[in-house]
Amino acid sequence: MSTRIQRINETLKQELSHYIRFELKDPRLNNDMISIIRVEATGDLRFAKVFVSIFENAPDKKKEMLEILKKSAGFLRKQIGKSLTTHYTPELLFELDNSIEYGVHIDHLLRKINHKDN
Numbered sequence: 274m275s276t277r278i279q280r281i282n283e284t285l286k287q288e289l290s291h292y293i294r295f296e297l298k299d300p301r302l303n304n305d306m307i308s309i310i311r312v313e314a315t316g317d318l319r320f321a322k323v324f325v326s327i328f329e330n331a332p333d334k335k336k337e338m339l340e341i342l343k344k345s346a347g348f349l350r351k352q353i354g355k356s357l358t359t360h361y362t363p364e365l366l367f368e369l370d371n372s373i374e375y376g377v378h379i380d381h382l383l384r385k386i387n388h389k390d391n
Contacts, residue, residue, distance in 0.1 A: 282314050290309050318361045
């Protein structure tokens with residue numbers, strides 16, 4: 274991956290974090306519970322996968338929040354297009370990233386094993 278794409282990915286991540294936190298006004302969306310983990314733009318900048326982590330225990334609520342983000346992709350793309358100085362503004366494809374929850378689960382299991390050994 275080129276340094277240009279890496280810089281664009283980082284810019285997209287920062288801009289998306291800002292717009293999700295401060296500009297999306299959907300009452301069903303708890304903006305403080307959403308974190309952008311990483312962004313992977315394609316080389317031609319037509320698409321960008323946005324990996325998000327949603328800190329919500331209820332699976333139904335988590336799914337609903339992801340759907341709201343997917344429906345807001347057009348608005349977010351338009352906002353980002355104002356500040357991005359590229360020929361194309363990538364289409365945003367939101368995907369759920371469970372790596373943080375998986376890490377917490379593994380940590381919990383390791384603590385449990387460690388506790389049994391003592």
